[in-house]
Amino acid sequence: MAIVELSKLSVIGLNDRKTQILKGLMDLGVVEINNQDGKLTDENWSSFIEKDGDEVVVYGLDTKISEASNALDALNKYDKGKKPFIKVRKPLKESEFEAKLKNRDAIEETVAEVNGIYKDITRLKNEESKINTAIIGLRPWVQYDLPLDMTGTRFTSIFIGTVPAVTVVEDVERAVSEKSDGAVVYKVSSDEHQSYLSVVCFNEEKNDVLEVLRQNNFTPIAFNEVSGKANENIVRFEKELEEIRKNILSLEEQLSQMASNKPDVEILHDNFIIERDKAKILSSIVKTKTAFYFDGWLPKAKEEEVKGILEQNGCFYDFKQPQKDEEKPILLEQNSIMEPFEAITNLYSVPSVKDIDPTPFLAPFYFIFFGMMLSDAGYGIIMAVACFILLNRFRLEGMMKKLVKMFMYCGISTTFWGVMFGGYFGDFIPVVAKTLFHKDMVINALWFNPIDEPMTLLIFSLILGAIHLFVGMGIKGYMLIKDGRPVDALCDIFLWYVLLIGLVLFGIGGRVGTGLVTxxxxxxxxxxxxxxxxxxxxKKGIVGKLLGGLGSLYGITSYLSDILSYSRLLALGLATGVISQVINTLGSMAGGGVAGAIVMVVAFVIGHTFNIGINALGSFVHASRLQYVEFFGKFFEGGGSAFNPFNKKTKYVEIIKEEK
Incomplete structure (x- = not known):
């Protein structure tokens, strides 16, 4: 339950064995290879080495990954099969993975075909959208008897356009007639936004009439891409739409039938990722004409396995222990109980090389705090069972697996505190007994009911908070002593212990005995x-030292505010219970009988689903906040980089290595 001890690896090998070496290291998946750009500018190295790798190859593989990903998106969109509740990687033996890739050319042709069909669908849908827009623009002109592209005759000019709905058409007619006795303004149609007008005038009056129209907010319209009347164009467009929709449905059906190719395309996609990563890692290697060099990190326990690969390929290698405070990646290792809570640590930050792993210390507190905040046995059972089913039904991995398993543990904690505080979907059972069966039933809390005794829970919360903070301070003191600074541990940690414990004893010790007050x-x-x-x-000088001491003493206010932050345990615990009781009260308002039972069930399902969702989220956020702000603030720096080994980072398939 700590930060894993890493060794620094340096390797020199022959270029003709490089491919086999990288393949072996990728299959093993325990070595993080460092970037070597610094050596390219180091005068001791730069004269005889050059950077390895080919960015063009990497770009080409990235393009292939993108094409395969686009094909999978298209197939998923039109797949009529049942979609999985949670998408997880499918396990596949290495030999099966390689066997599938024997049909690589055919799969690549499938990818190209799928992308081509989807591109055609996209093009047709754009055309459909364009035609629909055109039809919308034509509909106001259905009653217009002239061709839309007709702009005049030998002696007349014709304008069509719009004016805002607030413009009175009669006023426009009057203004035009004042300029030209022969001009005609015809209102074709109108809607809530504008009126659609046609204006005819003699050619010699065209400019004057246009000027009057502009003064009345007239906006000309030109139908450049249509000819003939509006209704004729609408009929033509609708026939085109019908043909386009038939083509779209046909292409979509093709993609639906090709959905059975998804597993093969997923394998191809993941193979491209493996090839891209192999090509990309070369940029972290330097080479000469005959040899190459790289260095990196690996867990010390894996040295023998890596040594076997390197010796098999005739490499010169060296394992070294990192120097104190040397920057290196961080790999955490926990037992099965603590591992889920590693997610809380990683959501905040990876520990730095100077830190210790906080996970074993935060885990019990997080477990307790989450349960106290949600504190309902019914909710806890639902959480624990649901997460247990997810863990056993799906092959969850990584962060998701850790979070689901952590929430299962938190469900157990919630159940425990629900029993202690007497919460079973609030007071649902007594309410049902009273409303539907007219019987009084009381389920007593094993300890106490926070709604009846909130001060008891507040005091308990503050005591837990003080213990939490003291543990954080103790970890800081241990780190100082381990770092060879026992005086700092005495002055900066132990004296605060003495002061804070002394103040508590002085304040409330009299309830136990007068000796504690003294x-x-x-x-x-x-x-x-x-x-x-x-x-x-x-600090320098006596005055500076004293002022520094006074400033530090003022920090006692921060300890007070930190401890008061744990009152959120009370606040969220009460929120869960009070909202539950309100939901149950609403469900009981319809009384007994069949109708009352139906209302009760509906209120129960909707209300408690909402309550468990919103308060579980609140418990997660606030339990995390107590770790990140109050607890980590006492000792944890963070800012480290996670150990990122060179391995097969597939997305859809988990390649199972077979024993040879």
């Missing part, structure tokens, strides 16, 4: 004086 008083004095005279020890 002890608390002296502990507080020792703590204050110790911090005052030691916290500013790095």
């Amino acid at each position: 002890a608390g008083k002296y502990m507080s004095i020792v703590g204050v004086l110790g911090i005052l005279f030691t916290a500013g020890r790095e």
Whole structure:
């Protein structure tokens, strides 16, 4: 349950064995290869090495990956088969994977065909959209008896266009007639936005009439791509639409029938990823005319396996232990209980080389806090069972598997605290007994009911918060001692322990015995004086040291605010219980009988589904926040880079390595 010890690997090999070496390392999947760009500018290296790799090859494989991905998107869109609830990688033996790729050329032809068909569908849909837009533009002119492309005769000019709906057409007619006695303004149609007009005038009056129309917000319309009357064009367009839709349906049916090729295309896609990664990793290698060099990191426990591959291919290699505080990737390793909570750590940040793995320390607190916030046995059982089913029904991996397993544990915690606080879908069981069966039933909390005794829960929450913070401070003290700074641990951690514990004893120790009050008083004095005279020890001069000590003592307010933050355990716990009771009360308002039972069931399903969703989310967020702000703030820096080994990072298929 810690950060895995890594070794630094350096390798020199012959170029003619490079492909086999990289394949072996990729299959093993335990070595992270470093970028070697720094050596290209190092005067000790740059004179006889050059960067390996070919970006053109990588670009070409990226293009193939994109094409295969587009084909899969198209097939998924028109696949009429049952879609999986959760998309997971399918396990496939290495020999089966390679056997499928024997038909690689045929699969690539399928990808090209699928993309071609989908491209045709897209083109036809664009045409369909364009024609529909044209029809919409033509419909207001259906009553117009002249061809839309007719702009005049030998002696007359014809304009068609629109004016805003707020413009009074009669006013336009009047204004035009004042300029020309022979001009005619005809209202073809109108809608809520505008009126559609046709204007005819003599050629010699054209400019004057246009000027009047512009003054009345007239916007000319030109139908450049149509000829003839509007209704004739609409009929023609509708026939074209019918033909286009038939073609689209035919092409979509082709894609639907080709959906059975998805598994093969997925294998091809993942093979392209493997080939791309092999080509891409070459850019992290430097070479001469005959040899190559790279370095990287691997778990110390895997040295023998890597050594076997390197010796088999005649490489010179060297394993070294990293120097203190040397930058290196971080690999975390947990037992099966702690591993799910690693997701909480990684959602915040990977530990730095100076950190210790916080996961084993945050896990029990997160488990407790989440359960206290949701604190309903019914909700907890649903969460735990649902997550258990997901874990056993699907081959979940990575972050998703960790989160689902963590929520299963949190469901168990929620069930426990629900029993302790007496929450079973709120007070659903007593309400049902009273409303539908007219019987009084009471389910007592095993400990206490937070709605009746909120102060008890608040005090308990603050005590848990203090323990949480003290653990964080203790981890910081351990890190300081391990780093060879015991004085800092004494001054910056232990004295705060003395002060904070002393203040607690001085404040509430009298309830146990007067001796605790006295002890608390002296502990507080020792703590204050110790911090005052030691916290500013790095500053110059007596005044500077004292001011530094006073500034540090002011930090006691931050401890107070940190502890008060744990009141959210009370707030969210009460929110879950109160909302549950409100839902149950609403469900009981219809009374007994069949109608009342139906209302009760509907309110139960809808209301409690909402409540478990919103409060489970709130519990996840706020339990995480207590770790990230209050707990991590005491000792954790973060900012590390996760160990990223050179392996087969497939998307659709999990390649199972077979024992030879």
